[in-house]
Amino acid sequence: MSSISTNDLQKLFKSLDKDNSGRISISELHALLHRIGIETTLEDLQTLVPRTDLDYADFLSLYEAIANENDEDLWQAFKVFDVDDDGFISCEELKMALTKMGFMEKKSREDVRDMIHVYDKNSDGVIDFDEFKDMMSSGGV
Structure with a gap:
């Protein structure tokens, strides 16, 4: 996963926040992940995110967790080489x-x-x- 700039993450969050409440629902996040090819169930996503919706800070934390997990996988591959x-x-x-x-x-x-x-x-x-x-x-x- 390549890194996404903070500006791009803000734009993405705002585009998901249809009602301008400053929060996005888990189902909106699930729909985004599905559109970009990340297959997960709503239930799996709900275990990863303990709330019914996320504010921007929660959204950033989730992105960082996913990016760090990907870096760990890449680090393991790097060590093979x-x-x-x-x-x-x-x-x-x-x-x-x-x-x-x-x-x-x-x-x-x-x-x-x-x-x-x-x-x-x-x-x-x-x-x-x-x-x-x-x-x-x-x-x-």
């Missing part, structure tokens, strides 16, 4: 991981280096966690 556990994915580590997953049959070392170059924002020749998140959210691997 970061074989030497130095906090970076090198060309060799990426090539090794992609080979194990069966994606390297037609890719050369230069292909992997080019892949790293595309996502290596600070041009240090390795992928850090933030760059990895960008790579995964854009479908780079």
Whole structure:
């Protein structure tokens, strides 16, 4: 999940708050999640959100909880690639991981280096966690 700016979150909340009450109902939130492809039951959502409606602060907290959960999943994936556990994915580590997953049959070392170059924002020749998140959210691997 890519991060959404606070301004965009405010716009989203206001668009859900049809009656301008400063609150959105769980059913309105459920409808939004369904529209963007997140399948959950209303009952599951109600266990996650203990109230019948949310104010903007509640909405932000829920977004942050979902984003943090996604970051934890990405961190676990990052650690699979970061074989030497130095906090970076090198060309060799990426090539090794992609080979194990069966994606390297037609890719050369230069292909992997080019892949790293595309996502290596600070041009240090390795992928850090933030760059990895960008790579995964854009479908780079």
